[in-house]
Structures are given as C-alpha cells and as structure tokens.
Amino acid sequence: MADLIRGADDWADKIHGLTVPADLPHQVQTLHDPIGVAGQIIPWNFPLLMFAWKIAPALACGKSVVLKTAEQTPLSALYAAKLLHGAGLPEGVLNVISGFGPIAGAALASHIDVDKLAFTGSTDTGEIVLELAARSNLKPVTLELGGKSPFIVCEDVDVDQAVELAQLTGPLGTPSRRAFEQGPQIDNEQFEKILKCIRSGIESGATLETGGGQLGSKGYYIQPTSGEKLT
Template sequence: MQRFTSSAAVIDEPIIPPLQINYTKLLINGQFVDSASGKTFPTLDPRTGEVIAHVAEGDAEDINRAVSAARKAFDEGPWPRMTAYERSRIMLRFADLAEKHTQELAQLETWDNGKPYEQALTAELPLFVRLFHYYAGWADKIHGLTVPADGPHHVQVLHEPIGVAGQIIPWNFPLLMLAWKVGPALACGNTIVLKSAEQTPLTALYVAKLFQEAGLPDGVLNVVSGYGSTAGAALASHMDVDKLAFTGSTNTGKVVLELAARSNLKPVTLELGGKSPFIVCDDADVDHAVELAHFALFFNQGQCCCAGSRTYVHERIYDEFVDKAKARALGRTVGDPFKNGIEQGPQIDLKQFEKVLRYIKSGIDSDATLECGGDRFGSKGYFVQPTVFSNVKDDMLIAQDEIFGPVQSILKFKDVDKVIKRANATRYGLAAGVFTTNIDKANTISRGLKAGTVWINCYDIFDAAIPFGGYKMSGIGREKGVYSLNNYLQVKSVISPLKNPAWL
C-alpha cells in the first residue's frame, strides 16, 4: 500500500449515500443462514454511534457447523483436488469482481469502520485486489523438491495443503487482513472458517458473496460473525481446525495461542501489537521528517499495529521538530470520513475512544507536555483531537503501551547507539522507521533494531510480496509474500528404494 495523502482543505460535498445492507447472515457451506441461536448483534456507525444493521451472532454451535462444512469440503470436495490452475482462475475471477465493486466495498468499509473514504477507495481497495491477483499467481507455482539421498533411495518432498484453516481478523483493516489470510490459504488448496471482528462484520460478508459469484465451491470459505469470547474462542480451540491465524492485540493473542495449544496443538501464526519507534536523525530535512512522522502515527486514526508511536528526535533539531509537529497536527482535518479532504475519521467504537482519552490523561498526569489536542472532537461519534506530546520519557505509559489512537509521543535523543537500545527496550518488535540522509546511520540503526519491518525515509509501504510480522511479543510467523504460503502447507517426505542404483 503506497502512502496515502490527502488535501488539508475540507470540501463540503454531500455525504455519499450509504449502501443498502444485503448480507447480514452467516455464510456456512455456501448458504447465508441465521445463527443457530437466532441471535443478532448491532454493528454501529462510528461517526454517530447509531446502528447500521443487525448481524447474525455466531457462537460455538455455528463454529461447529462451519468447521464441519470446511472439513467436508477439504476431505471430499473439489477445491484441494482441482488443478492449481483452476484454483488460480477462480481467485482471479474473484479479484476482478472485487475490482468491479471497489466503490461499494470502500463505502461499507468506511461506514462500518470510520476510516476516510478516500483512503479506503484509493489506497486500501487497490491493494486488496492486488493481493488476490498475487496469490492467484502463486497457486500453480507451489511445488515440492527432489532431494539427493546418501544411498539408493528416491526422495520426494511434497508441499500439501494443511487442511481446515481458522482465521480471526481485526477491525482496523478488515478487508486487507482478510486478504492477508484468505489469499494464501486458498492458493495452497485449504478450506477456511473466517471469524470477522464484531465491530466490522459487513465487508467480510460482502466478500463472501463475491467469492460465490466467482465460483468458489461450497464450504471452502465460511464466514462467521460474532464475538471473540464465544465464536473466536470456539474456533481457536476446535479440535478439527488444522491451522489458526490471528491478528489482534498481544493480550488476546496469548489467549488464542493457549486455546490452540490446549486443544489439538494446531500451529498458530500471530500478528499482534506494536510500539514502533520512528527515529529522526540530526541530518534530517525537518519539514519532510515532520510530515512523514505525522503520517506514520496518525494514519487510520492511529489505529495501526505498526504505527510510529514513539517519535525519537535528535536533540539538535528537537525544538524545531516539536513546533512543526504541533502545527501539522493542528492543521489535520478531522470530520465525517465520507467528505472529501478529511484526513481523520472517528475511532472504531466507544471502548476504543475512551481508552485513547485515558492514555491522554495519563500523559498529562505524568508531566509530558501536551502540545495540542487532548480531548474529543465534536459532540457526537468517537472522534479524538489529533494529540501531540513532547518531553516524553521512556518510562511513561504513553511511551510503553500501544494506544491505538491519534496520540504522538515525541522523545529526545543524542547518541545513535543509545537510541537503538532505547528503541529496543520494549516487549514489542513489529516495525520501525529511520529518517536520515546518512547511509551509515541508516544501516547501523536498521540492523540494530529488533523489528520485523524497518522503513528508511518512508513509512507504511506495503506490497503483496513484502513479508510482514514481528519480533518478540509482536507475533509469530510472517504474512504476505512467499513466506505466508508456509503457514498453510504441510511438508511431507516420501522415500522409496532404488532397486537398481547402478546408474547413480
């Protein structure tokens, strides 16, 4: 995903009319069905807190039904048995349908999540489509090896689909996280039970319908909407799920990993939290560095696991940087995400909104300097003012915890070696940024940082082929790129004797 920028001027155009919501039931075995209990839950518009629609609330019984359908589709159905080229064609048809319906998908994503419509339409949807083209291209290129043995044996190493994949996606990038998981799983020939985030269930159900139109066989992709403590826990602990993938908070990731281990010891990939450092060296073009650091933190309302939420600035340029960072935050356009020129919409829900405000209060109470912001924006919805703190110390909560909101913490440093140690002094290790014109500094810092991704003089550059994941408590495994395929494959060695090895 290329960096998204938006005009600072708000153009007062009519709000895009919301779509009619057609898909609110669970998709199980190719059918949209009510939950077993008949329960529904509301999904809310973060702009107002009002109900968009009531969605079927899946629980353990619905997970059982979905896993059963996925198991049958894997054990008996055509998907793992059709040629890889045929699987690729179905995935390409889906990608073309998604591209055709980008406007509807972007509208749903903004309505349910609150992110700026321009961002969803021009940055996220193109990458969503690209990811499925990418994985469709991999489907017929997954193959094993022939291994030379120290003796008269023929050895094949086969790469086979792992089986039924359980996947739990978050609310901050619902479509992209779906693509990161569903794409490689399908390319490898697996079947899927996907649990969407309860805050943002709508686009996953729309996507499921498009997969049906593309010709995906029944039971290959099942989508269950519901809560983490019920549907999510049931999926993580299910004995007939062969693989689990989860994106979310580190605390929830621990629970998911424990449930998986205590059930059938299924392999788990986790993409979890972060507290990413963004290090601005003294040779920086300050104006450029301020803009890049602003983007690294405030993009998507600060609701990014890899947000550059610890901005380390060299002492020689610190005061200038703080003044300009404050001015940039004060100029940030906040408002209805369906209007042109809006850079920041609301936080996802009341819980997250209140959490961000608590962290802001913590920063004030710990004597960090509140440069701007610090309160709600407007009188309704879950909007938070763009907030900047200076004089932040490493031991403050705002410098340690993942806030997941529009709160920039600016810390001062003097020595490169010491700032590397400070940047690494965290339980997280998802991503980092370095801003310098000195190649030696760039190499020294990027090699010294314990993080899965390091951006040099850029930030939030995502591509279908670039692997993503974290060190330490930021997760296990990698998503995107060729590395993600390993998550959904079993490796089997097949050895047979050579009766007449004389030709060797």
C-alpha cells in the same frame, strides 16, 4: 482485493517440494500437502483487505477456511464471500462467521478440527488466542499483533525533512503512535483505550503540547494530540 486473489492464484502451481541429496539407493523428497482447515480472525481496520490477505493464500494452497470477522465490521467480508461463491467457489471451502471474540473467536481458536490459525489484532487478545490453540490440539498459529511505533526526531535532524517523513507514515495500519487523528474511533472501547494511553503518558511525565481529550461533546472524536518527554 481482486489483484490480491489473482496474485495468490499465480502461486498455486509454484509451491513444490525438494529432492534432498542422499546416498544411493535411497531417494529423499519433501512434499507439500494442504494442512486442512484454516481458522482466521481479522480486525476492524480495512476489513476487506484483511479478508483478502487472509483467505487468498490459504485457498491457493488448498486449504478450506473459516474466517471470523470483527464484530464492528462484519458486512464487507460476508458480501465478498457471497461474490466468491457466486463466481464458482465450492460450498464449504470458504466459510465466514460473525460474532464476539470471547464467544465466536474463542470457539474457532480452540476447535479441535481447526488445523491452522491466523490472527490479526491486539497483543492481549493474541496471547489468549495462542493459549486456546495450544490447549486444544497444539495447532500452529500465525500472529500479527499491535505494537508501539514512535517517531523519534533527534536534535541534529533536518526539521523540514522530518515533517515530510512524518506525514508519510499514516496511510494504513502502521502510523507513528498517536501521531495522526483521521476521524472518530470505531467504538467506545477504542475511544476509552486511546484516552487511557494519553493519561498514562501524562502520569509517566509527558507534557502535552496540544489536545489530550475528547473533541466536542458527541461521538468518539479525540483531539489531535502531541506532547514531549514521552516514554
């Protein structure tokens, strides 16, 4: 996190405008000014890095920030903001709020005084965020949304190499789709969502090789699951 903030700080004096060629006696220049208030919404996966990725560039560009944490993981961002304020960040420049998406997130996305919005999360929620932003003040929106990432192995592939490459795809938020099970799901909603995806694959003609259900009888654990003929 500290390296990300230092890296963004290094860019603060390197963002500049351009002088555009024009006929005399005219002089044409472009200027960069802070956009104002940046609203930011982050998900629950690696929340401290998400916090740094969102706030650091915005603060370096002179914006003030209102960031909403995920309801499942609010504490890391709140504590990091406390440290930044203790290090001298002025009051009101960085503001962290917590709450549920349909309430706090919707209020942030639709607020008339928010000039720019950045959201990381699911595609379904991203569509709602985009609509709320448009209906308020047509604020520009940056979306980083979920998607599918199949790991496709062709018949003529080197199997050993394919296995090695597959093992390297899951350290952060971009693993091959449902190829790795690293622990319990964050909550019951995510647990049921993944089980629903597995059931949908089976109903579409997939054949399970292993797994497919809950692991044990307690907690949000899902069996390591693999299959064939996935679409």
